[in-house]
Amino acid sequence: MDQEKVNILLVDDQPAKLLAYEVILKDLGENLVIASSGREALEVLLKTEIAVILVDVCMPELDGFELAAMIREHPRFQKTAMIFISAIQVSDIDRLRGYEMGAVDYVPVPVVPEVLRAKIRVFAELYRKTRELERLNHELEDRVRARTAELESSTAKLRESEQRRSMAIAAGKMGSWDWDWISGDWMWDDGQYRIFGVGPESFEVNPANVQALLHPDDVDQLRKAIAEFNKGTRAYETEFRIVRPDGEVRWCVGTAAATVDERGRVVRVSGVTVDITERKRAEERQNLLAREVDHRAKNALALAQSIVRLTRADEVKDYVSAVEGRINALARVHTILSLSSWQGAELSRLIDEELAPYSLGDQIRLAGPEVQLLPATAQTLALALHELFTNSAKYGALSTRSGRLAIDWQVEDELLTLSWEESGGPLVMTPKSRGFGTRSLLASVESQLGGQAQFDWRAEGLLCRLEVPLTRKTATAGLGKFDTGGSAELQRASG
Structure with missing residues (x-):
């Protein structure tokens, strides 16, 4: 492989000597650069990379020592090889001065061509090897920097991945x-x-x-x-x-x-x-909810079965109307309970739902605190209120525009007391026998909720008083009783 040529600077004020140096060094195959003075040599150095400088010691203006000192002051040329040529006998002091100025060797005149070529060849090859080492060093540094950058990038990605993994693990x-x-x-x-x-x-x-x-x-x-x-x-x-x-x-x-x-x-x-604790708890809640839904579905079916079995009417149309009204009352309370996730229902909401089908304006007055009913209590009380509203709309105070209804309730010692007072309607007479509505109301309040229902058939209007325990123990006990024998209870009340 052809080697890259290097530049050799020849400095002498005598053209004949420069020509002789060119002839001697031509066989080296390097680039020979000529300078006829020290100042010209400095100009060449500023423009060209020089491997070796061959300089005459005795020159006008700037001699070889002065030129060497100026060259060494420049950072670029502090390691450039300089060989002095001297036609006069050089003393040891002059040699030391030359070495201090940066000379690497001396060549006496007359010049021996083989010696000069050998010295120049050595320093040219040294320069070439040095440049090659510098190039290799730069390439190595570039590869190290590139590899370092890759490692840093890989480390950053690994760290980021680990952070994401840690976050995912923590989140999961x-x-x-x-x-x-x-x-x-x-x-x-x-x-x-x-x-x-x-x-x-x-x-x-x-x-x-x-x-x-x-x-x-x-x-x-x-x-x-x-x-x-x-x-x-x-x-x-x-x-x-x-x-x-x-x-x-x-x-x-x-x-x-x-x-x-x-x-x-x-x-x-x-x-x-x-x-997976939360998942397990969710599964338990789901299983509980499934059992609860099954339980409530059976309750609803039992109530619907009781309503259908025990409703009495002389005509099919009246029978259908009565059954539909009671089933709708049951559906309304189920809607209220579902909105609360079957945690319970407010008494005022039950009354409002029963009032919704009627446009009664100021005929009804409600008074009482907010009362939260358990699901079982809400279901049973909703049907009881439906019977009272239906009876009043057909025969009582709500059947005429002049009629008035006052519903008051209060709670004391976990006992709900509800007062139903009608007035201004048709003349009321004490019934000779209890209808289904009255019998079912008594059965639901007394048998299922463990409460009491009292009726006072006053001439000016019905007065009904319901007492219903609100404790969970009584309410759930009543619900269980209705689940297993509710229809029988209603049948006994109608008997």
């Missing part, structure tokens, strides 16, 4: 762990500590301490997992419970995978733990 209530099967050493990340409710500063991760945090009924899961891995299983998943130091029980699902050596022996087990 996950933890990761690693178990050295040979040494028994464990490694937990922050998520694992968080799930178990312990901290790395106070909890030493080892089989005994981990087992102590497992629910007693689930300790065998750990033993079973170890046994499976010893049998050659490579992956294992199971659900288990932990008991945190504060006593809280958490549900988890654990997934583990084994790493084996060249002989197939387990050397390491790594895994992920996921806290």
Whole structure:
């Protein structure tokens, strides 16, 4: 491969000598640059990269020593090789002065061509090698910088990925762990500590301490997992419970995978733990809700069956109207209860729903505090209020524009007392026998809710007083009684 030529500067004030140097050095195959004075040599140096300077010591204006001193002052040329040529005998002092000025060698006159070519060749090759080393060094530095940048970028991406993983683990209530099967050493990340409710500063991760945090009924899961891995299983998943130091029980699902050596022996087990407590609780709520829906559906069907079976009318049209009214009353209270997720219903809301079909204006007066009824109490009381409103709209105060109805209620010692007072309607006479509405109202309030219903058939209007316990024990007991024998209760009331 052809070598890159280097520049050799020849400095002498005598053209004949310059020509002689050119002839001698031509065979080197390098670029020869001519300067006939020190100042011209300086101009060349500022424009051209020079490998070796061959300079005459004795020159007018600037001699070789002065030129060498000026060259060495410039940072670019502090390492440029300079060879002095002297036609006079040079003393040791002059030689030392020349070396101090930066000379690397002396060539006496007359010049021996072979010696001069050898010296120039050595310094030219040294310059070439130095430049090659510098180039290689720059390339190496560039590669190091590029590699460093790649590593920094890779590290940043890895750090970012780890941060995302940590965030995902934290958001997903996950933890990761690693178990050295040979040494028994464990490694937990922050998520694992968080799930178990312990901290790395106070909890030493080892089989005994981990087992102590497992629910007693689930300790065998750990033993079973170890046994499976010893049998050659490579992956294992199971659900288990932990008991945190504060006593809280958490549900988890654990997934583990084994790493084996060249002989197939387990050397390491790594895994992920996921806290599924909320999911378990949601499943429990869902199961409870399903049972509750089934229970309420049966209650509603029992009520509907009782309404259909016990409703009496002389004509089919009246029968259908009565059944539809009672079923609609049941549907309205179910809507109210569903809006509260079956937590209960307000008494005033039940009354408003029953009033909705009538345009009564100022005929009705309501007074009473906010009362929250249990679902069972709300269902039964809604049907009782429906019977009172229906009876009043057909035969009582609400059947005429002059009629008035006052509904007052109050609560004392968990007992709801509701007063129904009609006035201004048709003349009221005490009935000779109780109709279905009255019988069903008595049955529902007294038999199902454990309360009392009192009727006073005054001439000026019906006065009814209902007393209904609001405690959960009484209300649920009544509901259970209605579920199993509600129709029978109504039948006995109609008998």
